[in-house]
Amino acid sequence: MNANARAGEQGADLSVGDGHDVDVVVTHFEDPQRLRWVLDSLAAQDDSSLRLHIVVADDGSATPPSVPDGVTLLRQANEGFRAAAVRNLGARAGSSPVVLFLDGDTVPTPGYCAAMVDALREAPGAGALVVGARRHADLSAVAARGDDVVSWCAATDPEAPADGDVLAAPQWLRDGYARTNDLRDAGDGDWRLVISAVMGMTRDAFERLDGFDESLVGYGGEDWDLAYRAWNTGVALRHAPAAVGWHDGPDAGERADLAQLKEGEQLALAARIPQPDVRGRHGIWRAPRxxxxxxxxxxxxxxxxxxxxxxxxxxxxxxxxxxxxxxxxxxxxxxxxxxxxxxxxxxxxxxxxxxxxxxxxxxxxxxxxxxxxxxxxxxxxxxxxxxxxxxxxxxxxxxxxxxxxxxxxxxxxxxxxxxxxxxxxxxxxxxxxxx
Structure with a gap:
């Protein structure tokens, strides 16, 4: 189904003019090789009716990355890992009714953008937030043996078992999407099923929520915080299983320093998400339950x-x-x-x-x-x-x-x-x- 046919379906009207304008924000830090894979894959998206406005948002790399003609490069100072701020920087540069976010090490498959837009259009109500399907692979090994990474990502079955190049995908995410009917039936804690590496929103909802919380600095939390605020204010959540992005490397669950990283994330979220299972019941907070x-x-x-x-x-x-x-x-x-x-x-x-x-x-x-x-x-x-x-x-x-x-x-x-x-x-x- 092409994008013009999709425009007639029930849900949000995301069309602009005679096509569909989509802002794509790609975050980057000191990783030009993976960034090239991502930008080449965006150039190969299979729905020609989507007008992609691509912004590379650089979080303070010492050397500015090189980007193709037609791609906007924006940069912020290196003041720590500021994923929230750099995503906002990229999003605010555009005006399209849809804004998609991709990490600079996550390569989208050819139908990624169309599947994300479809999921946003299907969702009714006060805007929508969609999360794609992040899969894991040793893309660096694929490149090292001389294979074309973009072609490999397009041709590889995202449901293939972990073996060789394909790495394990987190089972808890799969189980969560199945339990919630791809987030159509999301409940109180299902904002945890949103990951900003493969995320998109209708711009009206993103701007109404003032985007990501830029006071969050360091690993993690900015996607869960935004997803919680979205769900809590009536924004529809959706999972788009056909919107596959291949992340180079294993899931964060395999990191040796995960416990330390998660501690900082959890304490930051306790100040921001008032659900009792996140912060308890008896503290005094700036943002109360x-x-x-x-x-x-x-x-x-x-x-x-x-x-x-x-x-x-x-x-x-x-x-x-x-x-x-x-x-x-x-x-x-x-x-x-x-x-x-x-x-x-x-x-x-x-x-x-x-x-x-x-x-x-x-x-x-x-x-x-x-x-x-x-x-x-x-x-x-x-x-x-x-x-x-x-x-x-x-x-x-x-x-x-x-x-x-x-x-x-x-x-x-x-x-x-x-x-x-x-x-x-x-x-x-x-x-x-x-x-």
Whole structure:
């Protein structure tokens, strides 16, 4: 099927003009031989209707790589392994509706770009992220015996068993793609199945998420962080098994220093991905698991406000944003903030809660469980998973409007309205609630 026929299928409209424009960002550092293989393979892509705009993004090589006419070369200073920043540098140089990422040691097969575009087009919703199929081979040995690497990659069965030139592919990735129906049924932790060596996104989604997190420096994590934020904000994930890229060398799982590398990656992700199996439940983080907007429509005595806010802190990995007025009653707690959370915080939060009437949270775990499949509403509170909110712009809305107070019969035992008639007797409240 050619690209023009694919344009009529259900899903995102990625066409531009009379063809299909695709930006391809190839990352590079001090590896001109492998880069030549990648660029030669991109020149041999088999769908002539795709207009490929190729950018080589160099992460500070001492000598600039040589690139063919028509290929853009961009460079950044050598300030450590900055894969996130160099990928953003390459992506921001283009304007096509699709941006694909390839590592400079991963050689695409002839149908790679077309298969990636097909997978992005199939995915509905608020943009899409696709990961191809990375296979492993000793391409350096292929070249050393005089064979043409580009032809070898095009002709070799990616499902061939490991033997000689072909090296083992990670089984956990294969199992994950099978379990999730090629990520169509991706769940909470399946962002781990995305690898940026063979990744692509619709540009609107990439730009809405502000690309890769450039504060990540060193081995790994930038792809999982972006994939988590994408999935968490409703971007569809897809795996394109026909989009094969051959990586020269074994999987990282065979590296002798893997444990040390993974330690740094895991600690970096703990600060960014708030899922309990990544960071635990009880730390205080800049990007919390639960964002609470405290916007009660009526005032309440300081004692009542203290009791209410203290109860919402039972969510543990939580940040409470109170708009222009930061309550004095919890002035020393860094989880209670004035102003509004940043877009970055909202992209990472698993749950967003609007408290539009002064309410006490009685069952923290019950609230999160109640909004697992759809928003939960009760007692002047609306709670939802970030990815289930109907409009991605709703996550960053600052003009919260107080809704009606539903009957406590609907809300109980999860929330309880704070009494409106004067100060709360905290001594009696404490004996009843806190002891």
């Amino acid at each position: 639960v964002v609470v907007f405290w916007r009660p429509a009526r005032t309440v005595a300081p004692s009542g406000e203290y009791a209410a806010l203290e109860s919402w802190l039972a969510l543990a990995d939580v940040g409470i944003w109170c708009g222009e007025r930061r309550p004095d009653v919890l002035a020393d707690d860094p989880r209670v903030c004035a102003g509004e959370p940043s877009d970055d915080v909202l992209q990472r939060a698993e749950f967003i809660v609007d408290v539009m009437q002064p309410c006490v949270l009685r069952d923290a775990e019950g609230l999160l469980a109640a909004c697992d499949g759809a928003p939960w509403v009760g007692g002047g509170v609306t709670a939802a998973r970030t990815r289930h909110r109907t409009n991605v712009d709703e996550n960053r809305r600052s003009d919260r409007v107080a809704g009606p107070v539903e009957s406590l019969a609907d809300a109980s035992p999860i929330v309880e309205t704070v009494p409106a008639d004067g100060p709360l007797d905290l001594e009696a409240w404490g004996r009843r609630r806190w002891s």
